[in-house]
Amino acid sequence: MVARKNNSRKQVRQSGYETGFHTGWRDGACEAVSGLLPPPEQTPVPLRLLYIPQGFEAIDAGLIEALQARVTELHVGSAEQLAEQAAAISPDIVLVMNGLHTFPANHLEQISAVRQQGIRTAVWFVDDPYMTEKTAIAALHYDVVLTHELGTLELYRSIGCTNVHYLPLAVHTGLYRPQRTDSAFASDVCFIGQGFWNRIGILDDISEQLLAKRRKIFLSGGLWERLSAYKRL
Incomplete structure (x- = not known):
């Protein structure tokens, strides 16, 4: 009985050692690879930008952090008060993230009001190609259309959008990084x-x-x- 218990303890220790070794190797390798990634250039451009988030924290947090390093003046607004905030801030451009799902029913009316003030507007569609029946209608209300889907560039151009660009989403490395978990x-x-x-x-x-x-x-x-x-x- 004693010998059996000792063997059981040895097996548990060995299993724990192997698990710990592989976990430590993985964590160390992930951190080493992360350290090889060069930091992005952070030279800000002279621009006053009003950013309207969609409300998805994982995307918005990363983009806000990036914009803070890339433009000289960043304001984060809300979709509900977009036109009012644009009138008060007078940004060089308003950047709307996606403009879908969480945005109010009068969103496109607010975009038109902003453009009437002489303020340029841009939208970044990040649900293409799954929501094109809605984005194709909304796209015509903006001065600039950005999409993360290369295959929809011609779609927007074909309906009359003259300033369309491919801009894929990146990753928020401060949030999505190797972490030790249970x-x-x-x-x-x-x-x-x-x-x-x-x-x-x-x-x-x-x-x-x-x-x-x-x-x-x-x-x-x-x-x-x-x-x-x-x-x-």
């Missing part, structure tokens, strides 16, 4: 986002292989119940 959050495959049909197709193609290899899968977001093997993942 082992309960560990997974072999992690996918964060909405279960759009193209993503469903990708995961459907590999789900049986992942299940066969007993991989731990973590899905965060909505619509993942569309997966063929959803209840087994």
